[in-house]
Amino acid sequence: MSQLDDQAFIHIAKYFQALAEPMRLKILNGLRDGEKNVTELVEISGGTQANVSKHLNILKSSRLIKRESRGTKAYYSISDQRIYELCNLVCGQIASQMSIDAAANEAFISTLQVTQ
Amino acid sequence: MSQLDDQAFIHIAKYFQALAEPMRLKILNGLRDGEKNVTELVEISGGTQANVSKHLNILKSSRLIKRESRGTKAYYSISDQRIYELCNLVCGQIASQMSIDAAANEAFISTLQVTQ
DNA sequence: ATATTACATGAGTATATAGTTATATAGAAA
DNA sequence: TTTCTATATAACTATATACTCATGTAATAT
Known part of the structure; x- marks a missing residue:
C-alpha cells in the first residue's frame, strides 16, 4: 500500500470524521x-453559542460549509x-439494518430530516 | 427538535464514525x-494483528462487515x-475541493482504491 | 496431551474530541 | 466614546479512541 494511498485514506477519514457528530449533523x-446565522443555528440545534461556533468552524475547515460575514452576523451555508446524498445513503442503510417491520422502518425513515 | 430526531442523528453519526478512521477504510x-481472513487483512493493511482485530470488531459492530468462522480462521466480508457508493461520493467531493488542475485531480482520483 | 496457528481481548498509555465557562473581538448604535 | 449585539476563542475538564504489549482462547495438527 503506497504512501499516497495512505494519504488518501487519511483524507477521506477526516471527511467522515466531520460528519461523525450528532450536533454537526443537526447543524x-x-x-x-x-x-x-450563528444565533439561528444555536436556537435550532439547542446547543450553546460557544459549542455551535466551534462545530461550525470544524465544518468549515472540512469545507462542508461556507461562511459569509454581513454586519455583525456570520451566515453559514x-x-x-x-x-445530503451521503446522509440519504446512510439513512437508507441504517433503516435497512434495523430488524423491525416495514411499517416501523418507514416511520423511522420519516423521522430522518437529513434529506433533501 | 424532537427526542426521536436526536436519536436519529446519534445513530447516523455513529455510522459515519465507523468510517472515520484510515485503517478501517483500508480494511x-x-x-x-x-x-x-484476519491474517490476510493484517498483511494488506500493514497494521498489527491486535489492532486489525479491534478495528474489525468495530466495523462488525457497526454492521459494515460480517464475520464467518471457518476452522481456526475468521473470514470477514x-x-x-x-x-462504496458513500466512499465514491466522498472521494468525488474531496477531489473537487482540491485546488489543483484537472490532470492532477484525475491522478488523485485514480489513486483512490475505495471504489467499486 | 502438547504444540501450533489464528484470532480475540484486557490493561495501560497517549492523544483527540466535545463540552463548559469566561473572555476577547468586531461591527453597529447611541 | 461607550454600549450593545454577534461571534470567536482560550483555558480547562471529561470522555472517547487508537495503539501497543501481553495474554487468553479455540481449532487443528503432531
Whole structure:
C-alpha cells in the first residue's frame, strides 16, 4: 500500500470524521433550506453559542460549509449539496439494518430530516 | 427538535464514525474483491494483528462487515456494497475541493482504491 | 496431551474530541 | 466614546479512541 494511498485514506477519514457528530449533523440539517446565522443555528440545534461556533468552524475547515460575514452576523451555508446524498445513503442503510417491520422502518425513515 | 430526531442523528453519526478512521477504510478497501481472513487483512493493511482485530470488531459492530468462522480462521466480508457508493461520493467531493488542475485531480482520483 | 496457528481481548498509555465557562473581538448604535 | 449585539476563542475538564504489549482462547495438527 503506497504512501499516497495512505494519504488518501487519511483524507477521506477526516471527511467522515466531520460528519461523525450528532450536533454537526443537526447543524447541517438546519442548513438544508439555506443559509443561517450563528444565533439561528444555536436556537435550532439547542446547543450553546460557544459549542455551535466551534462545530461550525470544524465544518468549515472540512469545507462542508461556507461562511459569509454581513454586519455583525456570520451566515453559514452548505458548500456542496451532495452531502445530503451521503446522509440519504446512510439513512437508507441504517433503516435497512434495523430488524423491525416495514411499517416501523418507514416511520423511522420519516423521522430522518437529513434529506433533501 | 424532537427526542426521536436526536436519536436519529446519534445513530447516523455513529455510522459515519465507523468510517472515520484510515485503517478501517483500508480494511474495507481490502475487502472490495471479496472476503478475507484476519491474517490476510493484517498483511494488506500493514497494521498489527491486535489492532486489525479491534478495528474489525468495530466495523462488525457497526454492521459494515460480517464475520464467518471457518476452522481456526475468521473470514470477514462487506455487509452492504453501498458503502462504496458513500466512499465514491466522498472521494468525488474531496477531489473537487482540491485546488489543483484537472490532470492532477484525475491522478488523485485514480489513486483512490475505495471504489467499486 | 502438547504444540501450533489464528484470532480475540484486557490493561495501560497517549492523544483527540466535545463540552463548559469566561473572555476577547468586531461591527453597529447611541 | 461607550454600549450593545454577534461571534470567536482560550483555558480547562471529561470522555472517547487508537495503539501497543501481553495474554487468553479455540481449532487443528503432531
